[in-house]
Amino acid sequence: AAVAPAAWPDGIVPPSGFPNPVPPTTGGPGFGFGQGDPLDVMRPGKVLAGLAADAQRVRAEIDDDCLTGIIRAWRRLTSWATGCELAAVAELSRRLPTDGLPGSGREYVADELAAALTLTGLAAQGERDLAWQLANVLPATLAALCAGLIDLAKARVIVNGTADLDPGHAAAVEASVLPKAPGQTTGQLRAAVAKAVLSADPDAATRQREAAQARAHVSCWTGASGTGHLEGHD
Secondary structure, rough: OOOOOOOHHHHOOOOOOOOOOOOOOOOOOOOOOOOHHHHHHHOOHHHHHHHHHHHHHHHHHHHHHHHHHHHHHHHHHHHHHHHHHHHHHHHHHHHOOOOOOOOOOOOOHHHHHHHHHOOOOHHHHHHHHHHHHHHOHHHHHHHHHOOOOOOOOHHHHHHHHHOOOOHHHHHHHHHHHHHHHHHHHHHHHHHHHHHHHHHHHHHHHHHHHHHHHOOEEEEEOOOOOOEEEEEEOO
């Protein structure tokens, strides 16, 4: 006899394209998050966030398969939230003059971010520049981040690997590596980006090395344990 499917928790209406109700994998808490189930592959958004939050409250009762699916869901939701944050930062930067001259307003974007997010000035500048690069040069990478297909670490690999390219070459590298990026580790993606950069712009490696050498510096700081740290870069 067929097993009657369970209802969606808390009366949440599923998005278009997903059956209602969802047949449970185990019949217990966390159903729908099992490997290959609808919630295991669902795009991030407020519906998935609500379902993951419901499951989170009873996580001690959830089997390993569904619990792993919930972990994956939270990772996609994290990527979604981060992508939305960076898109908003890019919009803030867009609203201010872009000539970069003192007094233009552009230089104050990082100051506003530092105050709003309790960041150091350097960290705020990094967020501003990352958001600008994603929104204006690598929009498909930003879209993949917002869709939960890649995480922030992978987005940074693509941004860093194309930073010294012109927009056309950067777009070519993005188109080459992004389709396989969701299934790769950051190390694998970094190697793919390096290969794609050489294919798109054979002189890029020389320029990247020269740019890195121009940024060469030494850092020295005291760690949490009270010991000293010395680090050389490029």
